[in-house]
Amino acid sequence: MSTPATTPLTAGTRRLIPLNHALPWIIAAVCLFILPYVFDSRSALTIMNQMAITIVFALSYNMLLGQGGMLSFGHAVYMGLGGFFCMHLLNWVEAGLWLPLPLLPVFGGLFGLFFAFLIGSFSTRRAGTVFAMISLGVGELVAACSVIIVIFFGGEEGISGDRTMGPEVLGWDFGPQEQVYYLTALWLLIAALGMFLYSRTPIGRVANAVRDNEERAEFLGYSQRHVRWMSFMASGFFAGIAGALFAINFEILTEENLNLTTSGSILLVTFLGGVGFFVGPIIGAIVFTLLQTVLSLYTEIWALYLGILFVATVMFFPGGLAGLLAMHVLPWKLGKIGHLVVPYAKMLIPALAFVLSAAAVLEILFHKRHAGLGDHEMNLYGITFDSHGAMPLITVLAIAAVSLFAIVKLAPGLKAAWDDATHMGGHHG
């Protein structure tokens, strides 16, 4: 970073926002704008909307986990409650309340903020395990309430509404999926930018300080508890926005929006993407939503694959996908990224073979157990075979074994290439 200009003449002309900081946001905005022209089917729009909501939710979750060091098992509460309130608001709009739909996420955010204020007042007293346990307890509690307090949560069938009843905005009534997409995309941008800027404010930075060393932060004049509480409220606010977007998109909220499964999956999404980077949760949300929607078209055991992916990420790439990308910045800067292409390409073939054959083993076993009686015919990767025969299973197991062997054999070479690419100098000793 260069030293700031201090002469009075240049001081006034300093740009408020340097162009290179704004560029990624401009690119993101343009992409969001043209995406519906590229993927114009109804289901594509639905997936993109879902992605946008998950991104906002995951980013808000990372304000806790990544930036504040708070592991929450109950973050769905704030998105869910924000969503439920917005659903009621939509119903009041239907009854005559004047509220344009694009403003609904503001209220979702405020509801999320309100509940984060209430619950955070006691849950953020301590960090670490205590916080995690309280979040789990509160998550359970609210999910249980949703079945009990039927007048608000609508019991098992949840509550639903109609988003098109509000006043039209610029001639849009938000009936068509495309209009909803642009509304969601706009709020995605606003929320993401808001969370990004928050991370660069004094409180955002002090949240990092408390995460890294709460004792030190206390001796710098900051109450660790207040810092955590504020991070928690900010996170609840943005989670509430995600809840409002969910209400707008799906027009129904159920117990599922509050329960521990949803809370757990957002942890998964965030970790998969990488908690140490602002873009991590964004990457995680995109990959997760894609895998979830695309994989579930092809296989019934998609959740198993997601689980395996999660475990593999935690074990081998604790920095997540974003961390994996960031690892390559160094070879890039050293001008040695090219050195990695060949070793990567070599590794790709056995790795792909292993993943596909291992998946085939699981699929065949699953088909054997769960296909209808007498239904022995199975189609996998365009090949039709008898899933109950021994041959197919033996074949895929053999491929898996051979490709695993090849991976193990190639690994030292890849490591050497990596060491070479991440060090200065010509030759690797």
Added chain:
Amino acid sequence: MSVPAIELRGLEKSFGLAKIIQGVDLKIDKGERHAIIGPNGAGKSTLFNLITGKYAPTAGSVHLHGQDVSGKKPFEINRMGLSRSFQITNIFHNMTVFENVRCGLLWSMGYKYSFWHMVNGQRHLTEKADEILEQINLTSRRNVVAGALAYAEQRALEIGITIAGGADIIMLDEPCAGMSHSETDLIVDLIRKVTEGKTLVVVEHDMGVIFDLADRISVLVYGEIIESDTPENVRASKAVQEAYLGTTLEDAG
């Protein structure tokens, strides 16, 4: 006589049945450089933690500038103008050197819990942080991640964070622990420079440092202060020599 910067009245601290601090009375004047020495296990760190608010006293009280602060939280005590360093280096390892110092400045410069300022855009904040980096000779390491600094540099950064907030009482817990002779000389010079005109309380094992730096020395043995006087008088004191078995002080020459 003016109000002392720090005053301890009948201070006691027990952990379970173990009475670590047993009735300490001490006055430290404004602008004084005061050292606390004592054998291992004498309770120096506990005394330090009682004054800075990490522990609440079992009995007795701590006064800063005449105000009773017993039982107050560290952040409240810090806001009253007392700042401390740690025996085990306690910096923000994942942040750059510059960001570490900036964190030490945020509260005192009035940013508090603000979420409506952009930290990078605050010219005064940046200038002030750079000034402190200059003072602790870490300007060249400005953008290095603190965890990657050499040990002596981390100690200097620790002091930088401690003084950044402009507190008028500085408490340093073994600032020279684990340092070589030449590094120790540098850090003592640094301490002298950055605590100019401030009240300094320092716990240290290195007697050379103590006798070099302190105006007054308190000797803590088994949770009690057996002597509190000028370096010369402490050196001559029979009680102190007995406590130290006559070795350490003579070694310090």
